[in-house]
Amino acid sequence: MTMKSLKPTTPEQDPAGKLAKMVIHTTYDDIPPAVIELAKKAIFDTLSVIIAGSSWEVSPQIVEQVTEWGGAAQSTILVYGNKVPATLAAFANGVMARAIDMGDVHETGGHVTEWNVPAMFAALGLSDKPITGKDFLAAYITASEMSVRVNAAMNGCSHASVGIPGEYNGPLCATASVSRLLGLSVEKTWNALGIAYSVHGMSEMQKYAEGTQMVRVQHSFAGETAIKATLLSRRGVTGPKGIFMGVPGGVYRHLEWDDFDVNVLTDDLGTRWHYAEGLSMKPYSACKYTHSFIASTIELMVQNRLDHRDISSICCVGSEGARMTIEPVDAKWTPKTAGEALFSAPYTIATAAITGDVFLGDFSEREILRADKQELMQKIRVTSGPAITDQFEGFPVEICLRDGRVFRHTTPYVKGHTKNPMTWDDLARKFWKCVPYAAVALPEAKLRKIVELCAGLDEVQDVSDLVDALTP
Template structure:
């Protein structure tokens, strides 16, 4: 979108989105969307528990404790109290730490953006936040994030220059926090504008350079979401032209010709794009590796193969998946946990050897294992520009030293909306995540957490979650 035909700030589509966030009632939400939301929230709580003890999370939790301040909110799992923005800072990184939170097919993460911030403001809300109110805030804020990605055509540009990245996340978090804190539509719009202004574009170097910012970015987003809502209450103003404003609404800023601003408001309040393509992850790695992993496991286990007999593994992925196998010099030579999480060759070779991919596969000694790295060199991946689904349906062919060949395509990896995780799957995921917590949580609390999420619409005070998420 170019700079012609300017849209006045007061006519920006962000206003309609803010109105949806402020005005939607629980009764307006379809039962299927509510059920998905409850499962997505449990999914994020599970990965937050594991993330609490993973990599950079403990250091950030300790830093928040050192900063101190008013005991308004709970730092999950670790248990200490902090000001609401600082709790959101700590909780945000935990949710993203193991890269196992949900992803929408429009191209961005969702629940790990808003839920940590939402939990961090329960103690400063005007009163107890019911499960129904929490679900409404979650769904409406998530819808903002999903529609922002869809309008930008985000998934198509995962590997191109000028990629704006997951800029939609702070909008998602700010919208949900605004709803929890009771901001009206105009105030919500202002808070979203503040979040947009603070979080800039082209931040995808967090992936390409193998840094910890893929996780820590969520800290800043949660912190900003809370501060944006609170500062809005105090009269601080922010830009309104988030999407089409001149000169730097996001759809103009990227200057692409195929943005779709109509998706921001099409069927708003009746059509829930959130529910049309949300995937929950079975593996603790970039979503673009999951189809490769699933098909590798299907062949190895289905045929009873020994990885030592593999001559080569040939894979075909989407254009967007290139971020996990380009540049080759980096992706075939990961040397850190962040690099391994976003390396298709590493995850494929690991899946062939172990039959899956989880946190035990993400330690430097494992990453540097000579046998695994030798198998990685026998992994070959190309992109098919004609492959429509950017995340799903990738082809894997395993060729053995005796000449036998086995090919498999997983149409939809477990967790996709067309192959969803049910409550038993999520309880199992929680069980796998729990041993990695910074502080061990009693099994009785984990069981109650599952039950609470299943019946969230009956919860009178969502601070019960905070009790279950600390020892």
Template sequence: MASFVVSTRYEDIPEHTREMAKRCLLDGLGVSLAATGLAPVCRPFVEHAMEQGGHTQSTVFASGVRLPAAMAAFANGALAHALDFEDAHDESLLHPNAPTIPAALAVCEAFGPIEGKELIAALVLGCDVACRLSLALRVPLDEYGWYPPPMIAAFGATAAVGRLLKLNEQQLIDAFSLTLGQATCSAELKFSPHSDIRAVRDAFPAQIAVTSVLLARKGVRGFDRPFEGRAGFFALYARGAYEPETVTHAFGESFAIDRISFKPYPSCRGTHVYIEAAAQLVREHRIDSSDIVSIKLVGSRLNLMLAEPVAQKRRPATAIDAKFSLPFTVATALRCGTVTLDDFTDRALQDAAVLDLAGRANFSADPARGTAGPDVLRGSVELELSGGRRVKLQIDQPSGSPSRPASEAALIEKFRDCCRRARSEPAPPLIDRWVEQILTLEKCADAGEIARLM
């Protein structure tokens, strides 16, 4: 895998794959900028990074402050998932680009000039590493108490940063080893309604990736087998339950970033088919939400985490908990016709009409459905209406998935809307400039310029 990351040339990557990398960068940056204005939970991370001081290498988004690369990656990484609106890889249940984009941009700015082509290649390869590791697992890591998204994505971010700083094969293995010594996350965050960690989790892998690569570049040696060793990643976290061939199969022939999904709603990907089905039922049947007696949701047992504990999910205490709540997001869709960034403010979390609807929602897991593949995202909504009438809709693939892709125009509009929500709103000409720079990134001689303008 290290050899694959080090030796793959930009020219080896298909054009459509390069285009996907640019779209991921556009989407990720927009969502992060919106978080500077909408996610106060990120502020302590930014303040902590600023208090450390040091070399003025890399920009903290929407602040004008420059910090050492690892600390800028830390601050910007906290923004990446705070709104739960960034891209996702549905097959692997990851947000592989969330820590990778802030880490890669920090390095491009600090150690540049680095060509846009190299940033594109790094994003493609980093996404591939993370998704391959996740897809190789044959047991859900949360069975053993782990929360895998930031843990696994840390290795993808390490691969991307290592590629940008031109590590050789052995140095990248050393960097993976250093990341293994730092990347961890407890699944306990799923059971704590007031926890902020789920929102800001990607601060840690973004910082880890930069730190690991810089240490490996200075000659720090790691382990020979950080993944497949008897105490490597798979042994430690999955008790050896993995398929090695999945990690290495068809390197360079198929890229995971081609199968990235872009979110139309700012909530956990597992809520999306239910949001879409609820909104469609209301629209097509002209249902007044006051006529809804009960809401029956059915899906994979993996989605139990979005429905239990029942009392917590019906009245979420924080924005991030609301984004991981099927009752709340479905009730919002039934009441408002969609779910937007405006639906997770403190005021929205106290909306009596939405909370009343959420109290009528019940989720049940279909035992015939698995916890991997298409079964995870497939779901149905059935509404019982006053008078006894029932309406039902099942959706198999959420909007924005590879089979129902978002258009470039839709992604640009999402980016513009996110930029307008930043703490210091950029002027429209600057937003236009970002769009142009990112979507023509292969022509850019210094990719760090994108971050310097943030």
């Protein structure tokens, strides 16, 4: 249906109210064990990304700036250990979670954990009592479920549209988690969500198209907004209630596409967990749309013992969403910065063919400008279209050699997908691969403590213990 076909609603009828109630009233015991286990993995995975992201690109500058701003020593900047106001800790933590583009992605819900977990760790410094692992998990899971549903309702959304749902929904996800952690009522949580919605308008693709650092820094603003919105609501500041369906300015009132299902927002709340149905964790440091290409390229190169110097062409087909990794053509086939390369299908495919992996070391200026990568990129052809119905998975790859041989492969589900999930051992390997990139070296004993605490997060009595392990 289109939004124009829906009847006007009053602000009090907005689905945001039911979503806020779900976030606040759902107990830990209401959540299925499998969902809790997935959440523990996702939080551990995000902390791995934060550790590596602490030194990446713009993160050090953000930390320097918030430290200069200073203020009350409420919360901890992860990895660095600086004590700053909670809003600024959330600002610094946020960029680190997105810096290396290796956080989880939901099949229909977009980016998830990198939105709320950085702000949640900052919010710990504002709590007047210890936050248990169970409390932390419940706040994370319920807000993540809200976030996924909000995006999943927009089945017709594509990256060719005006905005990306997750980019404006991120602040709402973070705000919901923080509101629950700090004990807000349903009404005040709804207000906090309205405040966050009012601050962050619908996002757009320009920051991706130009390869700017705002792709990462937007998470800083989301975390800061979550803390501010929650604290302001707690003091009685009100926000709009008609966040999604409000007339004239609710989020969904701006949409034009036909494949929209408002019922996804609230149907089976508390019994069906969309969050757990499509959350993927990333084995490669790059845009999720490149992962199917990468996995199939590596499979073909390894299984057939191919040499990249023998390749005459590589042809790939992706989904409509994958267009963001091939347009604009100049930037995608001749990337010059890490920001451009992270979102370049040709660069990541060439890297996979040459090195057998795509990880952080592949995004230095020296690596990006390597002659062999530049040469191979010009032999790569990537198209996208409606023939590929899955958003991220099952993209066919064909490698042709100069001697005339042709090799084809399609990876049904890349490692990390819910149908090909990462084990705790897989996540531990990713964690230790990320550790050398930390801006500040963390003692090995603390690193091992992080692994231990995340695996047993539901038994942790004070999540601040995890913050301590995440600082020198």
